[in-house]
Amino acid sequence: MYGLVNRAVEKLVCSRFGEPAWERIKARAGVDVEFFASNESYPDSMTYGLVAAASAELGLPAAAILEAFGEYWVLEVAPAGYGAMLDSAGRTLPDFLENLPHFHTRIAMIFPNLQPPRFETSDRTPNSLVLHYHSNRLGLEPFLLGILRGLGKRFQVAVQVDHIGSRGAGSDHETFRITWSDGAAA
Ligand code: HEM
Structure with a gap:
């Protein structure tokens, strides 16, 4: 990395x-x-x-460290170095999540050897969506979870994340249902 x-x-x-x-x-x-x-x-x-x-x-536990790191990454590191990029990726949590599939494409312009995660979204409702996370790397789900919790703080909404599908259970990627409180404009 x-x-x-x-x-x-x-x-x-x-x-x-x-x-x-x-x-x-x-x-x-x-x-x-x-x-x-x-x-x-x-x-x-x-x-x-x-x-x-x-x-x-x-x-x-390693998972606790990765989760703390995810929050730190999105609340401290990214805003300090890449604030404009974060700002332009969405003004609400749902907008930001819908833009995630394209997010690392811009980062890859700065870091040409990036091996980014790949995201898709589906099953959108007014206060939830399903996020599909594809990665060549294993075990970084707690990092993503920390980022998602950090995004909840960034957008000042309560976020619930349920891990509903995994490579361990036979899928080829990780799947999360993300639910946010009504405070977030859809
Ligand atoms: C400006 C903000 C961000 C920057 C600069 C950034 C940059 C990076 C970099 C450099 C890596 C390591 C990959 C490599 O070196 O090959 C990475 C990995 C990763 N990023 Fe981002 N990222 C940002 C925001 C986000 C956000 C908002 C999410 C998700 C919600 C995210 C999810 C991940 C995940 C899950 C990985 C682990 C790699 C993997 O699963 O294979 N990142 N990112």
Whole structure:
């Protein structure tokens, strides 16, 4: 994954647990990188290794770390670096979700080697839709869940996410029903 992802993991850990914790996590993961360059690609195994080491070092489940990271990503990292892109992707949660299938296409213009997730939406009702998440990577559903919770905060609506289909259960992708409170204009 691009270095900006690892950098964001580093920032999150340092801000909540301090720099010495981050140094221990890197050592445990066997990652000998002083500085992650945002626009350089690093092996996915490095990111997974950092999350596993953070889980062991901080005594938190990996899923909880990924979820916290998803919220942090969409509420802190993305607005600071890519605010205009976020703003133009929708003024309400449902608009934003309907635009998700195209979102990473614009990001791929900045990061040409991006291996983005692929999204589709279906089954729209006034206060829910079904989001289909396709990825070559495994185990990042809690990251997506954190992003969706963060989007609820961004748009100030209560969001409920139900994981209704998965690769583990024989599908070729992950499926979530997302329901939002009436506060969101449809
Ligand atoms: C401006 C905001 C965003 C930026 C700059 C961004 C950028 C990225 C980057 C660089 C990666 C790593 C992929 C790679 O390096 O090959 C990634 C992965 C991912 N992004 Fe985004 N993203 C943004 C917003 C979002 C949003 C709003 C969602 C979903 C609601 C999302 C969902 C994901 C997921 C699930 C992955 C994991 C990759 C996978 O499943 O294969 N991202 N994104």
